[in-house]
Amino acid sequence: MVYDGILIGLVVGFIRAGWKSGLIALGNIRIKGGWVFPLLLIVQFGLFYLQDYVSFFARFNSYFYMLVYVAGLSLLYVNRSYKGINLLFIGVFLNFLVMLVNGGRMPVSLEAASVLDPHFIEMLKNGDVLYKHILLDRSTRLPFLGDIIPLGPPYPRRQAISIGDVIMNIGIFFYITSQMSSQKTHEKQPRTEAA
């Protein structure tokens, strides 16, 4: 799901802008502090890896995940003037909110997880923390914001996603299509602020 908004945005962007103009526009995409996002992803992977080996991280990883989200939300807020970023911000904030009130972990409903490999379901049932997810149960707060939407055939992949993820993807779609159809592509300007 996470790539859907990007892929559909690119397809629509190229149809609207044309191949060459679309490519030039992609080279001019502007995200203030954009270089931080790959860093946040690397930090998350690092935390994910370390929680299996270092008890400190296993215990406090949820707080670190929250810090990653706060950093991401802050950057999105800085970029709020770009079309689509507001929706992206709302989607991420909804994910952040439900994680925040559930101990820093994303609740996943068993029904939604049923589309995944049984191995994932077994881990969730055992109470294991899966990446940044836990099983949604009666004690879960704001359960409707958790990963409650199952994606499976005819959708090409099997995933459990949240309402926040859907809103995020709509935001990314609008961001990419608006950037690709931007008239700024014909102006002389620095390559990109992200670079």
Next chain:
Amino acid sequence: MKKVNVKVILFNLAIIASLGVALTSGLKVF
């Protein structure tokens, strides 16, 4: 017409993709 810079395009797309992956909540995003 400006020239297409493939490296910058890939870099920008990588930023957007990493933004999506880092801040999504979806289980099994890969």
